[in-house]
């Protein structure tokens with residue numbers, strides 16, 4: 001209670017002192033009745049004090065609740081009240097001594113095993129709204145910290161501050177985090193850091209300022225602040241019709257299928273996991289997925305190859321009910337699928353459940369790893385010997401420490417790979433393409449309530465490369481042929497904008513070795529003209545339909561007819577940044593979406609409507625279940641002229657900032673696309689650094705020269721793009737023209753101006769660099785010619 005001590009102090013005058021025992025008894029009575037939250041209790045104390053002491057103007061109430069959270073010593077709220085204000089003028093929330101286990105530090109033992117990390121978190125609330133959810137914030141921090149792996153306590157403290165800010169959204173805009181390692185030092189109680197952060201610190205421009213390390217690297221502050229997609233998404237109001245249920249548990253589920261349409265079975269199982277039950281509420285939410293892999297059967301080897309993956313779910317079910325639920329889904333998928341295409345299978349196993357161990361076997365059977373029918377053992381007892389389980393788990397939760405083996409998933413995977421014999425069959429990463437147009441099969445009416453899933457047309461395979469090596473093993477690079485049904489594309493405008501010309505291009509490209517045809521109806525070259533959505537649809541759809549329509553000639557035997565039939569089956573992607581166009585094109589027969597703005601539209605810097613647009617696009621893509629190419633760019637090429645502003649850390653030669661910019665800026669979009677509820681399946685995302693988009697000549701060269709680093713796993717830091725297949729499009733672009741226009745120093749070559757269609761040889765050089773870097777997909781205009789370059793490059797570097 002703010003009280004003037006002067007009179008009592010000078011004169012020892014009792015009448016100006018406070019009667020502490022009467023304060024205490026009125027407080028005791030105001031605390032006696034139950035209150036629903038610390039905020040309510042604070043308010044009640046405030047009412048009591050202001051009523052009992054009419055001269056009191058200011059009051060500070062600090063309430064602590066020991067053991068309010070499972071892993072923390074206490075929660076606390078400190079409110080500052082004024083008589084003249086209805087709400088507290090200031091309020092702070094504390095989570096005190098939150099204990100987590102994390103991989104943090106540089107000593108070898110610290111890299112192997114988790115250690116205790118203690119957090120003290122203080123949040124300033126600037127808006128009094130709903131009751132502060134200590135439990136949710138602590139849970140998110142706990143979850144993120146437990147699965148983190150850092151060298152420094154600073155990075156861990158920063159991650160924690162970011163987690164808190166993102167999960168408290170508009171309630172708080174400032175957080176102070178103290179992070180301590182109590183086991184680090186022998187002669188001191190702990191090593192500890194304290195940081196204070198606001199959301200702005202995590203926006204790309206400021207994050208990069210924090211990362212700025214090299215003095216030679218001249219940085220340009222972006223002209224306007226660029227808010228991060230995460231902060232925008234966090235600030236969006238809750239969307240009606242979207243499930244906001246908070247679940248108590250998190251589990252990893254293994255996905256495996258080796259009969260029938262293996263990809264469709266897996267997709268159906270995931271959709272069934274999230275089907276609302278009798279109460280109208282889903283029993284689980286899928287919050288992350290791994291990549292998918294094609295794997296040789298283990299144990300019983302005389303059976304078809306498997307498709308394996310895993311997903312993370314959140315649920316309120318206990319492990320036993322979850323197991324029963326998974327068995328039901330297996331039965332439903334089996335039933336629905338066999339109705340469609342004959343026998344098939346899906347396996348769903350609980351791999352992990354929170355950090356729990358469960359073993360329902362009688363003592364006498366505990367040493368057996370098989371015959372678990374009717375029993376439940378979590379974590380799954382054969383995890384450590386199965387690469388097809390460890391790899392998908394490592395895509396999602398590499399730092400999850402196996403509660404029995406005491407090692408993180410990434411270590412278990414490394415150890416398993418190290419001891420595998422050389423004849424162990426290699427797994428490949430796979431990307432499935434569904435068949436469109438597809439008429440929802442009658443099964444949906446035969447089995448009401450079963451979601452329908454598009455059947456699979458084909459799938460691409462890529463070799464798996466070891467987690468920390470930046471050099472990838474070479475492989476077949478898939479070739480994407482560029483077909484612009486536009487009057488003004490920079491290199492083939494008005495050449496393919498009639499249906500016959502477009503079909504001729506597609507047919508010739510398939511004959512020349514194209515694996516996919518990319519149909520665009522809106523040029524994104526710098527300065528291109530605006531095209532309405534209707535106009536874009538009317539350019540794209542007839543071309544897609546005409547290519548698919550070639551299949552009517554399938555039963556003839558001539559070479560032309562065979563080529564037509566192959567062309568009719570070729571995967572088609574639609575090059576668009578509009579979800580309406582993507583949706584229409586896929587329903588007409590496209591099987592992939594290629595978006596140069598990665599779902600946020602041309603807005604730059606990102607704003608709230610870009611975040612809403614992102615969610616809408618993601619929802620459409622998820623429903624269609626097609627692969628998506630998400631490209632790095634900074635919005636509309638025509639209006640974004642500030643290409644040099646990559647204020648990220650560079651190396652001593654001033655290089656690396658653009659690569660890091662792509663990892664951070666595209667990484668954020670890819671993370672937001674894949675993780676959390678409503679996310680896309682990780683196995684359907686292909687990334688693209690966006691050569692020619694929002695980059696200078698040097699920036700384009702830097703990206704191209706080391707593009708494998710964009711998707712390589714970093715040994716000490718999480719790279720959000722790690723492991724994704726990568727597409728590179730350099731074909732005929734102006735950066736090649738810029739190089740050709742430059743004279744050389746000796747004066748022998750004076751430079752020459754080139755039209756885009758004169759840059760074929762230049763493209764071949766760029767394409768061979770992309771092959772050498774291990775690009776999984778290469779986008780070109782001249783499929784036959786560049787196909788030659790790709791094949792020779794592959795032969796050289798394979």
Ligand SMILES: Nc1nc2c(c(=O)[nH]1)N=C(COP(=O)(O)OP(=O)(O)O)CN2
Pocket residue numbers: 482484486488489490491492520522523524525575594595596629631688690691727728729730779
């Ligand atoms: N994923 C991806 N998509 C793209 C890429 C690229 O590099 N990656 N380049 C483009 C520019 O080439 P295009 O010939 O389509 O030119 P236009 O924009 O003038 O139509 C258009 N679309």
Ligand SMILES: Nc1ccc(C(=O)O)cc1
Pocket residue numbers: 490523524525526637691692693732733734735
């Ligand atoms: N959409 C694009 C078209 C062309 C270029 C380029 O020539 O660099 C960049 C983007």
